[in-house]
Amino acid sequence: MTAKQLRAFLAVSQTLSFTQACERLHLSQPALSLAIKGLEESLGGPLLIRSTRSVRLTPEGETLLPLAKRLLADWDNAEELLRQRFTLQLGRVAVAAMPSFACNRLPPALRVFRERFPRVNVTVHDVINEQVIDMVRRQQVELGIAFEPETCEGIDFIPLFEDTFVAVVPPDSPLAQESEVHWQALLTYDFITLQRPSMVRILLEQALGRHHTELPVAFESHQLATVGHMVASGLGVSAVPALCRDQMRELGARCLPLHDPQIRRTVGVVIGAGQELSVAARALHEVLQSTLAAEPSPTASP
Secondary structure: OOHHHHHHHHHHHHHOOHHHHHHHHOOOHHHHHHHHHHHHHHHOOOOEEEOOOOEEEOHHHHHHHHHHHHHHHHHHHHHHHHHHHHOOOOEEEEEEEOHHHHOOOHHHHHHHHHHHOOOEEEEEEEOOHHHHHHHHHOOOOOEEEEEOOOOOOOEEEEEEEEEEEEEEEOOOOHHHHOOOEEHHHHOOOOEEEEOOOOHHHHHHHHHHHOOOOOOOEEEEEOOHHHHHHHHHOOOOEEEEEHHHHHHHHHOOOEEEEEEOOOOEEEEEEEEEOOOOOOHHHHHHHHHHHHHHHHOOOOOOOO
């Protein structure tokens, strides 16, 4: 059976007239008769009895009628659902983002996306960098936002911007009066950072290790907000990606350029290798690219 054949059968069954069915379907009499004949042949017997004056259903036709209504309703619903998804009148997309991005740069992009596509639902998984990569590889999300991984096995990485780590110091610290901070000076204070396996923590340790310097951790936490509060309270200093600058400032800390060494890492979109994204996921990717391109690059201004 085809949808065209079922529509022809339904139109004749409801009007009991080939002429009226042709008008409803905008078909010629031969085309309508051919559709009915093809349906009957595919099912193995007559569905309609046609005379010069009337049309009536056979018992098998009576059996098919409610089934045809239900099948065509499901067909039409499926067509409409997919049409709405292709036109972004409806849809769903899941994205995983590392906390430093999810808390700072993602919300403005989601606001733009919501304004353009108000009926597309977005699920955000705020997880550490390694989990972002893993969720993309397992196809639990279509898009991930993370630091560039060491290996891209099973994934494609599309750069968005390059981020630089900045120093985070208490507002009343002598360092807060400087225009920039060197690691040698920063590490004379108690250091506060994220717990392993946070990529922020790993990047700091790797960068300092290349300069034969150990990261002297006095306090550690799972949340960037907690790190910011600790620094603002005078418990010590920290270093975070510059994209967290506004968050740290709102918590009462001060951010400054950090040098010797300067730690930089590319942030980008992660998708499954060779994966074809849904229309909704492609639209979100485009919004991320356009909104981040319009924003100034993360800096270390206070």
